[in-house]
Amino acid sequence: PGGETLHAEAPDNRAFDWGMGDEAKVEAAFAQAAQRVKLEIGDNRIIVNSMEPRGCYAEWADSRLHVALNGQGVWAHKGFLTKAFGLSEDAVRVTNPDVGGGFGMKAMTYPEYFCIAQAARALGRPVRWMSERTEAMLTDNGGRDLVSWAEFAFDENHKITAYRVDTRCNLGAYNSQFGQPIQSQLFSKVLMGVYDVQDTYLHVEGYYTNTVQVDAYRGAGRPEAIYVLERLMDRAARELGVDPW
Numbered sequence: 001p002g003g004e005t006l007h008a009e010a011p012d013n014r015a016f017d018w019g020m021g022d023e024a025k026v027e028a029a030f031a032q033a034a035q036r037v038k039l040e041i042g043d044n045r046i047i048v049n050s051m052e053p054r055g056c057y058a059e060w061a062d063s064r065l066h067v068a069l070n071g072q073g074v075w076a077h078k079g080f081l082t083k084a085f086g087l088s089e090d091a092v093r094v095t096n097p098d099v100g101g102g103f104g105m106k107a108m109t110y111p112e113y114f115c116i117a118q119a120a121r122a123l124g125r126p127v128r129w130m131s132e133r134t135e136a137m138l139t140d141n142g143g144r145d146l147v148s149w150a151e152f153a154f155d156e157n158h159k160i161t162a163y164r165v166d167t168r169c170n171l172g173a174y175n176s177q178f179g180q181p182i183q184s185q186l187f188s189k190v191l192m193g194v195y196d197v198q199d200t201y202l203h204v205e206g207y208y209t210n211t212v213q214v215d216a217y218r219g220a221g222r223p224e225a226i227y228v229l230e231r232l233m234d235r236a237a238r239e240l241g242v243d244p245w
Contacts, residue, residue, distance in 0.1 A: 052100025143217025
């Protein structure tokens with residue numbers, strides 16, 4: 001917020017404002033808390049840097065397209081290629097050869113796959129593309145890149161009565177395929193981990209920035225949620241004088 005507007009549809013660069021849980025009930029629990037512990041937790045951006053960079057191969061046989069890409073799965077890619085080229089489903093074949101690491105980053109259908117398929121059609125011959133390592137560092141979707149403010153409410157016996165998290169996440173310059181649900185819906189799936197806490201509230205805002213898109217990486221939202229939770233639990237143990245181990 002406050003920066004140059006990247007998309008007219010999001011004048012403050014905010015892509016979404018999402019909440020889950022009973023906010024009023026959580027507020028009431030915090031108002032009655034014997035003790036409260038709060039922590040700001042940053043989770044820096046990660047470059048996936050898989051052993052094998054992204055690449056693909058495309059060939060046409062009359063009006064039938066075959067694309068081989070070192071990605072994660074075939075059906076989503078096939079669907080996007082079918083729509084982009086106006087073909088029937090039985091005219092598009094997508095295959096995955098052996099893949100040298102993906103970790104979520106290779107699940108997306110990247111622009112290069114469409115470009116290589118179009119180049120093969122325009123040139124009338126097969127076309128192969130392989131990303132160089134430097135290119136991968138600049139164009140592969142990143143992971144994480146969020147800041148969370150998490151807080152526990154405790155009763156006089158050090159039992160957690162409520163938990164709330166307020167998160168700001170960076171989506172990059174555009175929406176990626178899975179970018180918006182990661183720090184919202186998926187984060188919420190493991191919000192309280194293994195702890196017995198009945199009242200929780202999660203608030204997430206996603207923002208556009210002039211950076212590469214952020215998408216799935218190794219757990220996609222779930223590791224981030226547990227990291228926030230356990231960092232706060234460690235802080236609470238120390239502030240309350242409880243053995244953190």
